[in-house]
Amino acid sequence: MIKSSPHIHPHGNITRVMLNVCLALVPGIIAHIYFFGLGLIINMAIAIITALLTEAWILKLRKHPIQPSLLDGSALLTAMLIALTLPPMVPWWIPFIGTAFAMVFAKHLYGGLGQNPFNPAMVGFAVLLIAFPQEMTRWTSPAFNDASLLSFVELVRYSFSGVLPTGLSYDALTMATPLDTMKIQTSLGESVSAIQSTQKVMGEVAGFGWEWINLMFLVGGLYLIIRGIIGWQIPAAMLLGLFLISLITSLIAPDSYASPLFHLFGGATMLGAFFIATDPVTASTTPRGRLIYGFSIGLLIYIIRSWGGYPDAIAFAVLLMNMAVPTIDYYTQPRVFGHDGK
Amino acid sequence: MSEYQKIIKDGMWVNNVAFVQLLGLCPLLAVTNTVVNAIGLGLATTLTLVATNIIVSMIRNVVRPEIRIPVFVLIIASVVTAIELAMNAWFHELYKILGIFIPLIVTNCSIIARAESFASRNSVGHSFVDGLFMGLGFTVVLILLGAMREGLGFGTLLSQAHLMFGETARGLTIVLFDDYKGFLLAILPPGAFIGLGLLIALKNIIDKRMAARRPTPVPITEVSESLA
Numbered sequence: 001m002i003k004s005s006p007h008i009h010p011h012g013n014i015t016r017v018m019l020n021v022c023l024a025l026v027p028g029i030i031a032h033i034y035f036f037g038l039g040l041i042i043n044m045a046i047a048i049i050t051a052l053l054t055e056a057w058i059l060k061l062r063k064h065p066i067q068p069s070l071l072d073g074s075a076l077l078t079a080m081l082i083a084l085t086l087p088p089m090v091p092w093w094i095p096f097i098g099t100a101f102a103m104v105f106a107k108h109l110y111g112g113l114g115q116n117p118f119n120p121a122m123v124g125f126a127v128l129l130i131a132f133p134q135e136m137t138r139w140t141s142p143a144f145n146d147a148s149l150l151s152f153v154e155l156v157r158y159s160f161s162g163v164l165p166t167g168l169s170y171d172a173l174t175m176a177t178p179l180d181t182m183k184i185q186t187s188l189g190e191s192v193s194a195i196q197s198t199q200k201v202m203g204e205v206a207g208f209g210w211e212w213i214n215l216m217f218l219v220g221g222l223y224l225i226i227r228g229i230i231g232w233q234i235p236a237a238m239l240l241g242l243f244l245i246s247l248i249t250s251l252i253a254p255d256s257y258a259s260p261l262f263h264l265f266g267g268a269t270m271l272g273a274f275f276i277a278t279d280p281v282t283a284s285t286t287p288r289g290r291l292i293y294g295f296s297i298g299l300l301i302y303i304i305r306s307w308g309g310y311p312d313a314i315a316f317a318v319l320l321m322n323m324a325v326p327t328i329d330y331y332t333q334p335r336v337f338g339h340d341g342k
Numbered sequence: 343m344s345e346y347q348k349i350i351k352d353g354m355w356v357n358n359v360a361f362v363q364l365l366g367l368c369p370l371l372a373v374t375n376t377v378v379n380a381i382g383l384g385l386a387t388t389l390t391l392v393a394t395n396i397i398v399s400m401i402r403n404v405v406r407p408e409i410r411i412p413v414f415v416l417i418i419a420s421v422v423t424a425i426e427l428a429m430n431a432w433f434h435e436l437y438k439i440l441g442i443f444i445p446l447i448v449t450n451c452s453i454i455a456r457a458e459s460f461a462s463r464n465s466v467g468h469s470f471v472d473g474l475f476m477g478l479g480f481t482v483v484l485i486l487l488g489a490m491r492e493g494l495g496f497g498t499l500l501s502q503a504h505l506m507f508g509e510t511a512r513g514l515t516i517v518l519f520d521d522y523k524g525f526l527l528a529i530l531p532p533g534a535f536i537g538l539g540l541l542i543a544l545k546n547i548i549d550k551r552m553a554a555r556r557p558t559p560v561p562i563t564e565v566s567e568s569l570a
Contacts, residue, residue, distance in 0.1 A: 105536065131527035 014113075017280075018073030020229050024220035025080060025275065031216040032084065035142045035209030037149040039088030042159050044080060047095040051079035054103040062108070074113050078102055081121035084271060085315070086128070087139045089150075089173065092159045094135055098124035118322045119282045122315040129315070137311075141175040142209035144200065178207025179267045179311040182258055191255040196262075206265035214270040221274025233290035234283055234297075235273040239264060241298020249306070263302060272301070272314035282322045289325075289332035297321050346471055353475030360483035360538075361545050365452040369443045370484060371534035377499055378506050380488030381481070382436045383443060386425055388477025390447050391456060393421045395473030398461040414457045422448040436505040452476065483541065490537050495529035497522030 032040050055075040059066045069075075082098050102124030110116040129136045143149050150158070150173075154165050164170065176184065178201055185195045196202045205211050224230045242263050249257040263269065268276075277283060277297050284293035297317045304313030359365050366387070373379045397417050405413050426444045429437045437444065447453070456476055461469040493499055503514040527533050 127527055127532075130530060130532070131525050132523070133526070 014072045014074065017229055018077050020227060021077055021224060021275065022073065022080060024224045024229075025084070025217075027216035027220050028213055028271065029080075029084070031209075031213045032088075035213065036088040036140060037143065037155065038152045039090075039140065039150075039155050039159075040083060040086075041152070042092075042155055043086050043088070043090065043095045044083035046092055046159075047079035047083040047099045048076060050096050050099040051075040051103055054100050055108075058104060058108040062112075064112070069113065072113070075103065078107070078121045078124070081271075081276060082124045085121070085125045085268065087136065089138075089140050089155065089158060089170075090135050091162060094128060094132065097131075098128040101127050114281055116281060117325070119276060119279050119318055122276060122318050122322075125315045126319060129310070137180075138170065138174045139177045140173050142201070144208070175201060177267075177311060178202050178210055178262075179305065182262070182266075183305075183311055186256050186258075192250075192258050193255070196258075205259075205261045206263075207267075210267065211265045214265040217270035217274060221270060224274060224278075230274065230278040230280075231287075231290060233287060234278045234294040237291045237294030238273045238277055238298040238301075239269070241295040242269065242302055243298070245299055245302045249302075257306065263305070267305070267312040268314045269301070272297075272318065276314060277318055277321075282318075282325065284325050284328045284332070286329055286332040286334060288334075289328040292328050292332065293321055293325065296324070345468065349468060349472050350475045353472060353477075354479040354482070357476075358483065358545075359452040359476055359480040361479075361542055363452065363455070365455060366450040366480060367538075369446060369450060370480075370487070371531065371538065373440055373443050374484055374487040374491055374534060374537075375495065375529050376492045376501060377485060377488040378436070378502050379439060380484035382429075382433065382506055383440055383447075384477070384481025384484040386429060386440075386444060387447055387450060387453075388474065388481055389425055390418070390421050390450075391453055391473040391477040391480075392470060393425075393473075394418050394453055394457055395461040395469040396466055397421070398457040399464060399466045399469035402462045410462060411454075411458070414454055414462075418453055418457070419448055433506065439505065452480065486541060487534065487537050490541075491528045491533050493518055494525050495527075495533065496524055 029040065029044075052070060052075055056066050056070055059069055079099050082102060083095055086095060086098070102120040106118055106120035106123035107113065107116050110118075150165065157163050164173075181199055181201055182192070182195060185199070186192065201208055203209065203211055206214065221230075221235060225232050225235070243260045246257065246260040246263045250259050258266075273294075277294060284290050300317035300320055301313045304310060304316055308316075310316065353359075355361075357363060360367075360370055369383055369387070373383045394414075394417055398414060401413070422445065425447070426437075429440075429444060456473060460472050464472070489499055492501065497517065497519040499516040499518060501515045503511040507514070528537070
């Protein structure tokens with residue numbers, strides 16, 4: 001029986017891989033800040049500090065050497081991914097609880113890096129979404145013009161004390177996301193084309209700001225593939241799955257189902273495809289298995305987005321497929337050279 | 343250590359139904375979202391265990407071994423039905439909240455496990471003590487888990503105490519944190535699984551510490567068979 005999970009690290013060590021992935025996130029982060037303001041920086045800072053402190057604490061409890069694990073960058077990456085999934089304006093304890101839960105429960109209780117069956121960042125996000133639905137579903141409106149964003153000081157004060165600048169209410173700063181809008185309006189009987197032409201938040205193809213953020217994550221993801229840090233199979237299969245099912249439904253009922261472009265460049269699709277689903281620890285490890293794994297995530301994302309209870313579905317789709325990984329790996333093991341097929 | 347002391351220790355700690363045998367997890371996980379629910383179900387289960395243990399022990403020499411399981415099932419089903427009717431009459435509100443989990447006590451594996459592995463082989467007195475303390479051990483875990491989940495999830499303890507203890511108990515509710523937003527995860531099913539896992543881990547740590555303190559480990563003499 002072959003042991004699962006990565007057998008060979010093709011390029012250098014974990015640190016180099018993790019830091020390259022963090023680097024590839026930068027274009028998307030810049031786009032996110034450009035459209036949604038500096039809230040992401042605050043969330044990311046809190047998440048990173050929490051991740052490093054919890055990691056150090058647990059390693060000490062488990063009597064493991066602290067420094068090498070702390071510096072391998074895996075905690076840093078988990079924290080960055082959690083921060084990227086949060087709404088830009090949340091109280092400080094949201095990134096704190098999410099990251100601490102991810103590190104303690106999703107990573108170290110299963111045995112630490114390389115042993116966890118579930119993607120820690122997505123566990124942290126799912127816990128937050130289920131435990132604090134109110135805070136987690138209020139997205140600030142994208143910057144239609146520069147004046148609508150809060151300053152860094154105002155954002156820090158909001159994060160730690162919940163005080164908004166005088167004259168502003170939270171409701172004035174937030175609005176439904178493109179995926180929310182699409183879901184609500186189509187359920188009210190509006191046609192997709194009418195929603196996209198009348199609602200300012202829908203942007204050009206997949207939501208104002210969101211289409212650029214996704215494009216930037218696509219650029220970062222392609223960099224990772226070119227550098228050989230992630231394989232092409234999972235992102236390609238996931239995007240293909242999402243593309244095919246949205247193409248079919250939008251051809252059958254163009255008024256009630258959005259186009260494939262909307263799904264590919266909306267929500268967190270590209271972040272999920274290149275940075276979350278490709279996590280080497282929790283993804284499938286065989287070549288054919290990766291295709292099945294990615295494709296199923298793509299299908300699940302579409303199913304939950306269109307017919308489920310939540311507007312976006314990267315976390316749930318990835319976690320559900322994480323559960324299926326042992327089975328996928330078992331049935332897609334490559335034939336050992338010199339042995340007959342089945 | 344006398345026989346009774348050993349039975350008591352078995353029920354409350356060494357062979358605790360919820361911590362060690364991991365039986366009856368379905369009600370354990372489902373109704374521990376508040377302390378009052380936990381107390382209600384815990385006491386109903388204890389009562390069932392005591393009654394079935396006594397009856398099974400009394401007829402243990404009369405019933406032929408070939409048909410003992412159907413007979414146990416009949417006894418347990420009758421006792422649970424009686425308790426369900428009694429709760430419906432005296433704790434009607436609580437009965438409505440606990441709902442399906444009261445009739446489902448009949449499927450709690452710990453009850454038939456005690457009937458088969460203990461009551462059918464021991465005297466009435468021993469069986470009574472065993473049923474009582476197995477039930478109380480289960481109840482204590484239910485209450486601990488309920489307190490953890492209610493405290494984290496709602497920031498209160500013993501809310502809706504009047505359902506269990508009558509109108510005078512309304513004041514029993516303890517508010518742990520004022521203006522608490524609530525950590526919904528603790529109330530939802532994942533909170534039950536995570537909470538039980540943490541409690542079992544805690545018990546294992548305590549066991550290890552106690553074993554380390556003693557020079558010679560105490561042998562575990564009876565291991566109950568689980569019929570789950």
